[in-house]
Amino acid sequence: MGILTKGSLHFLICLLLSMDFCTGEDEASSIQLNDDVLGLIVFKSDIKDPSSYLQSWNEDDNSPCSWRFIKCNPINGRVSEISLDGLGLSGKIGKGVQKLEFLKVLSLSGNNFSGTIGRTFGVLHRLERLNLSYNNLSGSIPSSFVNMNSIRFLDLSGNSFSGSLPDDLFQSCSSMRSLSLAVNSFEGQLPSTLYRCSYLNNLNLSRNHFSGNIDFVSGIWSMNRLRALDLSYNSFSGSVPGGVLALHYLKKLHLQSNGFSGPMPADIGLCPHLNSLDFSHNLFDGPLPDSLQRLNSLVFFGLSNNRFTSEFPPWIGNLSSLEHLDFSSNSLTGSLDSSLGNLKALKYLRLSNNKLIGSIPASLFDLGLEDMDLSNNRFNGLIPRGSSSFFEALRNLDLSRNDLEGTIPAEMGLYANMRYLNLSWNKLQSRIPPELGLFPNLTVLDLRDNTLSGDVPGDICESGSLVILQLDGNSLSGPIPDEIGNCSSLYSLTLSHNNLTGSIPKTISELTELKILKLEFNELSGEIPKELGLLENLLAVNVSYNQLIGRLPVGGIFPSLDQSALQGNLGICSPLLKGPCKLNVPKPLVLDPDAYNGQMGGHRRRNESANPIRFHHSISLSISAMVAISAAVLIVIGVIIISLLNVSVRRRLEFVETALESMCSGSTRSGSPPAGKLILFDSKLSTNGIGNPEILLNKAAEIGEGVFGTVYKVPLSPQGRFVAIKKLATSNLIQYLDDFDREVRVLGKARHPNLISLEGYYWTPQTQLLITEYATTGNLQTKLHERSGSVPPLSWSNRFKIILGTAKGLAHLHHSFRPPIIHYNIKPSNILLDDDYNPKISDFGLARLLTKLEKHVISNRFQSAAGYVAPELACQSLRVNEKCDVFGFGMLILELVTGRRPVEYGEDNVVILSDHVRVSVEQGNVLDCVDLSMGDYPEDEVFPVLKLALVCTSQIPSSRPSMAEVVQILQVIKTPVPQRMETL
Template sequence: MRTMGMLTKGSLHFLICLLLCMDYYYCMGDDESSSVPLNDDVLGLIVFKSDIKDPSSYLESWNEDDNSPCSWRFIKCNPNNGRVSEVSLDGLGLSGKIGKGLQKLEYLKVLSLSRNNFSGTIGRAVGVLNSLEKLDLSYNNLSGSIPSTFVNMNSIRYLDLSGNSLSGSIPEELFQTCSSLRFLSLSENSFDGQLPSTLSQCSYLNYLNLSKNHFSGNIDFVSGIWSMHRLRALDLSYNSFSGSVPEGVLALHYLKMLHLQFNGFSGPMPADIGLCPHLNSLDFSHNLFNGPLPDSLQRLNSLVFFSLSNNMFTSEFPPWISSLSSLEHLDFSSNSLTGSLPSSTGNLKTLKYLRLSSNKLVGSIPAGLFDLGLEDMDLSDNRLNGLIPRGSSSLFESLRNLDLSRNNLEGTIPAEMGLFANLRYLNLSWNKLESRIPPELGLFPNLTVLDLRNNALSGDVAGDICESGSLVILQLDGNSLTEPIPDEIGNCSSLYSLTLSHNNLTGSIPKSISKLTELKILKLEFNALSGEIPKELGLLENLLAVNVSYNQLIGRLPVGGIFPSLDQSALQGNLGICSPLLKGPCKLNVPKPLVLDPDAYKGRMGDHRRRNESANPIRFHHRNSLSVSAIIAISAAVLIVCGVIIISLLNISVRRRLEFVETALESMCSSSTRSGSPTAGKLILFDSKLSINGIGNPEILLNKAAEIGEGVFGTVYKVPSNPQGRFVAIKKLVISNMIQYQEDFDREVRVLGKARHPHLISLEGYYWTPQSQLLITEYATNGDLQTELHERPASAPPLSWSNRFKIILGTAKGLAHLHHSFRPPIIHYNIKPSNILLDENYNPKISDFGLARLLTKLEKHVISNRFQSALGYVAPELACQNLRVNEKCDVFGFGMLILELVTGRRPVEYGEDNVVILSDHVRVSVEQGNVLDCVDLSMGDYPEDEVFPVLKLALVCTSQIPSSRPSMAEVVQILQVIKTPVPQRMEPL
């Protein structure tokens, strides 16, 4: 068993002496303790140091032989009495527990241990520090609840416990005497329940941050907050508060920051909000506020950040917005604002970020907006018309993102756009823009996304469209482009997606596309392309989706890459592509046969022929007439040809019902049509108490701002749910290859809805139309395991071993339930970290289980291609047509999950000279006896008697032979045996 520090026998003996001395000192009065020869501060700090691990030896200067600690690093003393007044150990990578040694520092005023890896619960070590004025334990790995008297609230002025794993409710007793408190932050924990009513007694509080927890309740229960008239900053964001915000914000005269975003607040904004003259940051986004915007808002002359996005405000766009002269960030997106943009918006000279998307704005874009130094402008999904303004030199230098899509803009794309030197994202799709694509667009040095879909653009695709080499996504679908695709398209070396469908492009598909090694999506359907598909395209190993349907292509498909597994809907409607999926002629591009000139012998035979015709006219007549049998044969042939044509047309109409396999980009889901009224949908909720904002069509709540993830089956959104004020997750399915009939869809979804287990994300219902299919599921508050392992902020603590084992065991139990509680078993097919979600206590919940049941067909090659993005997690039998696929492919993915959790490494890692396959690396290390080299050291201490057997279990689960892998029921039993009972463990000194 590993401990936090390895002590020699001598140091252990000395430590025991120190502890005995401390017990003696605790029994003596203040007068006696001040007369003892040993310094209490030295003893206390040495004992505190013994409880922690210091990998970088920052505390090396802390020596038990010193008479005073005042010369030690990170220590400050009071010059009057020589006692320790401040201990600041921020960001030193320390771990361990906050021990009782601190109790000896009776004159300590500042204790700051932030941005370390301290674990365990908040004990009573600081509860006896009567002089403590500042306590900062933020961004550690502390857990458990807050004791009601863990700190002396009579003296504390600054208390920061943010960024830990603390949970439970806040005790009422904590704030009974808090008149000295000025700063309080409990953000980024897992606290729940209602706020204590005693919090309002902290009348001198300047800063209050309770964000990113699970606090709930109606605002009436926390209305005491509005009476804390000295507040400068109030942050209640990312919780589950509900109800309306009452009038009375007037009392918060000194308020500078008010953040309420991502809650369930409803009703109108308080009319007196504008009576907080010092407000510089106001965020009410992602709530259920409605009604008009209060006119008092125009008084907030100091406002710098202003966001009301994703609510239900219905008033006209406020003409007074230009009076907010200090604004830098303005976001009113995803509301129902009407009217036009006043020309005075061009007076917002400090504005950098403007988002007004998804409203009902009309009229033209004020030219003054394009004279500002904006960095981000999003006016998409409105009803704006007129021309795109030309822009100014200020905008040319500053603009990075421009989205004017889904409006009614007309005219041409201004050539001046080529002067936007820093532009990265340009989306002008779904408008009425005409003329050619300006060649200047290819000169953007930093442009990564160019989306001009569904306009009326004509001409050719410019050869220098990728002159800068930075373009990642190029979408030109739904225009009137002509001419061949230029060979220079091969210069777009960074392209991830190339979509040119629904145009009038001619000529052959360029071989140069094979140079686009990063390409994942290629859409060329509904053009007039001819010839064969270049065989070189089969070398594109990253290509995930191709559609070349409805062109004039012929010949064989490339033999490599994705082409052998293309669906027939990606190939149909051509002249003669050779594929077993297609019924019809197969035309190969072979040389034409030699044809003799029928007039070659005319000069030599003409006279002889005329002589014969004159000599025997009857014989000549028979040669130019058809016999009765010939006529019958020709008639039969004509009937057969007509029958073939009719049957072919019927086959084409049936094949049109099969849709092309779309992938990760949500914006590509509907490129085949410009407009159309959606079919009325059907919302089914399995729980009668559940309500999605009280509406029948949850699809209207889905927008970019609510998007929280994307996977092989679709995009996931976070949506508020009434009346509890909590959230649900809605997955908008990529409908290609999905079940297309509501009755079949309902049957399969209801089977998945019955799969209830503590470690499965519960399916709450669905919404169905022929064009859109949504799954409504439970929302997991701590995100997914992929983010926790590989994408967490540097300030966030890594997962401890206890949490990692909890995730392993819980995931195993969830999979065992799917495999052994259903007949036939539900197979996940896609076990990977991004499909393991975490609740507030880091309990795992498997998502996306059973969604393969919604596919129209379950052939192994379809599944393996759909999930090939899960690099390293796909079981080898999914790629082999001769092996029977069963639950053992989930066992393989689970084994890889264990390896990733224990090692902290990705399943496949690419170095400069090599590729590391994680399973092979661990297997070699185990065989060579170097298991320690595999373990993720960032998780701190770990019990070897648990970690090593778990690693070996993972290697068994990832066996290349499916029959050699255990069942998930056996895996659960093995893990329960591995888990050592807590009482048998040695606690570290």
């Protein structure tokens, strides 16, 4: 036991005697000061402080006022403020704070505190400011957790709180000025007492699961001191009532991503101070209220993804303060007025997916816009040339899917900051201006499906910054320039459906980042350069319908290309193609008959005089035939010799193996079962002298059970490294060692960072074990659906990492083996995770060990995986291939994005997740599907991923993409370029 210091002893005595007999110069002051010290030390004892920020908090001190992050009231010397924001602290918020009776400010935001809060703060009657935002706190909020009579600022945002708010929570909240419950999992209707917070200036309830008709919270409109109201990303429904005129001081009104419907309130424009208005992603319809034109202070104006039907309002040009204008994805009609050029402060303009017509006002190209998206409308005419301010500011320009014609202005080469340029699906007729290659920051250039002519400029990649170059569907001619090798950052090159000629440049092999190469439907000739086989990152290639010949490159993706990527050429050598195989080799040497003399000379002259041409042909033909026959004979003899050698070697190996087994088994009596065979593929593994690992498989080591058997965690090396051993259920499994060995060794070759590696096996006629890598962090099923309250939910970055990694693993199984290895059972419990949340697919290819692969056998095996099984497994008329894995992968995406199971059973109904999401997307309620427990997420990643999942879960197998295409799409979505990526 340590020695008590004088201070510690005094502290302990005071504590034991409840401070009643402690003496000093100022008895009352001493008692109060030690109350604060005691409370803070107890509070600290529940905290983990990895960076020792609280080292100055010493129990021997008589006062905490000199401690870091502590402030005291100068009059009474009591602790009045604790500010520990962003210090990386974790642990619980203990009851020690209850001792701090004069505390006014407690701010713990941006840490990792966990657990529930209960009534911890209810006794702090002087507490005015409580900030617990962005921690890992959970549980429900009791009605008395904090003294509402004193609290002025309350921020619980960015946690995992759940449940409904007590209806009497705000019974007496007249002191409150700011309330934020954003980014949690609260649900149900808002408390009817909320309107009593009549002095509230800021109310943020965004990103929860609050629901109900807006009439239930109409009391909000009576809170006439509100300056900011954010109800976004919830499930509110119904119409928004009028009466916002009462919100005279309102500056921010965000209702986006709910289910609000009907017209906008007609008096919405009577809030003169409103500078941020966002009603996007709802079901609002009808015309835009005329009162909106009164909002002269409006800076942010978002109405996207609704059902507004009026003409584009001509008065928009009068809102001179606008910086952000987004009316995309509505049904607005009419044309754009040139008065839009009056919006000198405008930086972001998005009007895509409407029904706008006419020409694009030239005045728009005189602004200092950074981002302009007018895609998918009916604009016609020429592309305006633009001013110097436009050149200097513009970063993203999307004019795709219109009826624009004429030329691409050469002035576009002056857009120094341009990163994304999409002019696809128009009627542009010019050559590609070489100036486009001068963009120093251009990442995406998409000119697909126009009528562009001429050649591909050699300096198209002069800047070296291009990541995606898409020129498909034009009338480009001439060769692909060798300078294409300068596109060092390129990972997608698509030149299909043009009139390109010549050979494929070898310089493409210098594009080490290239993942997608599409050259189909051109007139390219010659052989595919063998150097392209060195492109390790290449995931998709299509060279079909050209004039190519010769052998494919031996490396990379080329050996695994399917017929659709190669067909329609003159003579590519591939067993997948029925056409001739043509090689660029010298013509056979034909001997000159005039060179022969002697006996043959007289015979030659007699026949030559009769038919010299026929004689010459017969000599040539017979020599060629002799060469061919000789080669064929040599090949046949070689095959026979090799076959005999193989049989001989195999018999010798079997003899040696049998002899060794006999020696090892000793004096085994006749009729006893043969000894087990343990095979380890990794020489670094050791059996620790254990000949039969089956003896290690006990109930205590069991960690899971699946459709193919039970899994155990077992140490199998001198260093104590653990492996997973799956004891296979023997029903319908291969029963012969040679067949079992052959299939398992194929699976053992499937090495990939996103696959659980197969380390070996153990075999007897009665028992088959598979030895695999052991994943330390468990499986996705546990992390997603079975986590405890103290474990934080998966973030979007980790969910995307799991999606992309799983896709890469499946792509490797499908495209690196012939025939492809099909998993048949993709689901969260078969996705294991390492410490960094990198996924590893387990149980892949085990269907290869079934004696029969009929669909009903496979379907019976996996019938427990409800929702994941592709429909073709139950339909005798549909061919089963790797597309059934794509279906299961699509369901996996839906689970990760929504946080819900594929099939959920209620009391009166059954919810099929894929159907639910599909209906929500069709109705424009896609945000209702996203799991908000993961916190903030980038919409430009989540929504395209969700749409990809719906494509993957198509009922028709041929409509689903391949896993290689899935990987490409995911990498395009993740590419750090503007959010238009989903249009690529």
